């Protein structure tokens with residue numbers, strides 16, 4: 001019996017999911033044991049398990065029931081790297097050339113970019129987990145290549161360096177090389193010009209981990225693509241790791257088909273724009289790195305106004321620090337506003353904090369602030385609280401969850417309910433409607449209230 005059951009389940013799964021999915025998520029799973037009611041499977045690491053279980057747990061269960069003809073449970077066991085493999089001595093080769101050094105010219109790695117200073121948020125969680133899994137895994141065929149894609153300034157290059165640095169730390173004797181695809185192209189062109197194409201190939205085919213950033217630049221460079229295709233194959237065949245980044249899904253770049261299909265055979269992860277909370281966390285981390293305290297309202301202001309690009313967010317912060325030291329002025333909202341105007345030339349969105357909202361609402365409806373935060377359910381208190389929640393939803397970038405937390409630790413569903421109630425009441429009650437409109441105007445009127 002042994003492997004039989006899982007092998008049979010796999011055979012059915014193969015017909016039901018895309019080939020890439022099958023290769024990535026089912027092929028690495030091995031059977032550990034089976035009995036009447038339980039099939040025990042071995043998965044390679046925590047990251048793999050979390051993702052696979054949440055996406056394919058159900059299909060495995062149902063296919064298993066079908067194949068075995070009885071209801072069965074699946075138990076997963078995370079078996080880290082094969083111990084026997086670990087205890088084998090590393091084969092030792094006399095290096096022909098000095099090993100590419102992490103901090104030397106040749107690896108091109110920037111030590112400043114690490115996992116520990118990469119702020120995790122819902123936008124990059126999966127990419128970061130995959131990157132860490134690559135670093136921690138002894139199995140080079142897992143997620144090879146790893147392709148990270150996403151828009152400008154979202155942290156791809158940072159993650160690539162973090163992988164290189166992490167890999168080097170775990171494997172100090174191995175060779176890592178980071179290169180942008182532009183540099184790869186330029187080097188290749190000059191190698192051809194100098195009749196050194198052979199040397200060029202050797203250099204890249206010798207590494208244990210090759211990291212190529214922004215492969216969309218290979219577009220329309222047919223010979224470079226061809227060279228890279230061979231480099232890729234050679235490395236892949238020899239069980240060396242390849243990590244790539246691109247600004248869009250590989251299939252949409254317009255590269256040669258054979259290259260695209262190589263990229264797609266690995267693991268594809270994307271990075272999105274960060275949400276408000278992640279932007280705040282990134283700004284706080286960057287300001288901590290500089291050792292300069294930045295008031296929270298300024299952080300919130302920048303995070304509200306720079307939404308899509310972390311590089312810009314960071315640029316604004318650096319500029320703010322520069323302005324303040326040049327002008328010997330405090331870091332405050334006015335200064336932040338000036339920086340943003342200079343930077344974007346646009347009128348920034350008004351900045352309203354939930355505290356402002358509570359102050360104004362409390363005044364308008366004559367309900368004490370403490371009561372708004374509190375638990376009281378008296379009708380006018382509840383209505384004032386709900387109004388303030390509604391205004392927070394309309395005027396700030398806080399999530400439902402943070403609004404709930406701010407208003408005395410309430411649940412996000414309470415906030416949803418509050419917004420519905422207020423909208424309904426505004427439709428039905430003209431006086432209330434006018435009061436709310438006035439509040440909205442007052443709160444969103446001036447760009448800066450100081």
Ligand code: ADP
Pocket residue numbers: 113117118119120124150151152153154155156157158159282310311314
């Ligand atoms: P990309 O390569 O996607 O264009 P980068 O990796 O160059 O973006 O990121 C731009 C800047 O933003 C870098 O300075 C990087 O350190 C920073 N950055 C991006 N994402 C994060 C993050 N999650 N945490 C901390 N810094 C980040």
Ligand code: MG
Pocket residue numbers: 156157158213214
């Ligand atoms: Mg980049």
